[in-house]
Amino acid sequence: MTIKLLAIGKTDSSELQELIDVYQKRLQHYINFEIEIIPDLRKTKNLSEEQQKNKEGELILKKLSPTDALILFDEKGKQYTSIEFSQYLQKKMNSGIKQLVFLIGGPYGFSNEVYNKASGKISLSKMTFSHQMVRLFITEQIYRGYTILKNEPYHHN
Numbered sequence: 001m002t003i004k005l006l007a008i009g010k011t012d013s014s015e016l017q018e019l020i021d022v023y024q025k026r027l028q029h030y031i032n033f034e035i036e037i038i039p040d041l042r043k044t045k046n047l048s049e050e051q052q053k054n055k056e057g058e059l060i061l062k063k064l065s066p067t068d069a070l071i072l073f074d075e076k077g078k079q080y081t082s083i084e085f086s087q088y089l090q091k092k093m094n095s096g097i098k099q100l101v102f103l104i105g106g107p108y109g110f111s112n113e114v115y116n117k118a119s120g121k122i123s124l125s126k127m128t129f130s131h132q133m134v135r136l137f138i139t140e141q142i143y144r145g146y147t148i149l150k151n152e153p154y155h156h157n
């Protein structure tokens with residue numbers, strides 16, 4: 001299985017990008033992990049929130065291949081402990097999925113079409129984080145998950 005983290009808009013902060021790079025590099029030891037950024041929409045001033053979500057949704061759906069399993073990161077999703085999340089990753093690997101795509105929404109979240117396409121929703125917290133910050137949190141949690149699966153001394157309960 002490969003894992004792709006799909007997100008909208010370049011990471012603005014070089015400090016944040018550096019940290020993401022650290023965990024992304026470490027992850028290559030365990031799994032083929034890729035981050036793909038969909039460029040920000042231009043000229044959004046005249047778009048309603050709904051229109052922006054729909055346009056972003058179209059771009060997102062174009063990026064998926066028919067065999068991908070799409071999981072959304074969403075405040076209203078299911079919450080996991082890090083150990084539960086590591087077990088979740090193991091289950092996905094056992095299920096024969098070719099590519100697991102984790103998706104981060106834009107400033108207003110996801111369109112209905114994207115929700116309909118997804119097979120699950122994961123929440124990091126009931127609080128809302130910026131779409132840029134969650135990239136780091138998710139990448140670190142995937143890394144943490146693999147160190148747990150390998151019994152490596154990174155995670156402490």
Ligand SMILES: C[S@@+](CC[C@H](N)C(=O)[O-])C[C@H]1O[C@@H](n2cnc3c(N)ncnc32)[C@H](O)[C@@H]1O
Binds near residue numbers: 105128
């Ligand atoms: C600024 S938030 C969008 C908030 C918007 N109100 C919504 O309903 O999704 C941008 C993206 O960051 C991610 N995100 C933010 N907080 C999150 C959380 N607590 N758990 C999971 N994902 C989160 C989601 O992918 C979300 O679409």
